Amino acid sequence: MVERFKQEILKRHLEEKIDIRASGCHGFCERGPLVVIRPERVCYMNVEATDVSQILTETVLEGKVIDRLLYQDPLTREKITHEEDIPFYKFQQRVVFGSNGEIDPTRIDDYIAVGGYQGLEKVLSEKTPEEVIETIKQSGLRGRGGGGFPTGANGVLSKSKRKGKVRHL
Secondary structure, three states: OHHHHHHHHHHOOOOOOOOOOOOOOOOOHHHOOOEEEOOOOEEEOOOOHHHHHHHHHHHHHOOOOOHHHOEEOOOOOOEEOEHHHOHHHHOOOOOOOOOEOOEOOOOHHHHHHOOOOHHHHHHHHHOOHHHHHHHHHHHOOEOOOOOOOEHHHHHHHHHHHHOOOOOOO
16 A cells, blocks of 8 residues: 555655655554545545545545545444544553554654654663663563563563673563
8 A cells, every 4th residue: 555655646746745654553453454644634444555546636635535435433424534533542542552653663763753762862871770670660560471570570680690791681
């Protein structure tokens, strides 16, 4: 789908006006592929390659909404234009995927622009290893290995076993 959009944009000489951001799954996989037009936030579902030309012409260039590509609430039959108004998303607080759709995961500058790596920068420039371990221990995070091992304990164990060796987690 992304390639089809890129081809159509190049064919129309719109590469200076339109930027494509390929993103990970928005979570509503059964309705994909999804296309969200920003900044208007128009969300199209079940998009097919044959829809690309119409989306570019009618929505991107003319500002019209293509009704047949919108989400339709199965209970009310209401067509919903914006992704955040769709019941599936409406009450979600997207933490891990909060910037999904706004950044391209293959562009590191996109991630940095939304604050990516700030935590790492702080750890490397302001914290001692002991402070980092203590912060992790206080967070209550647990490992994902199945045993629910307290994450901070990993730091304590690896530090105690280090004895001059450099270890990477």
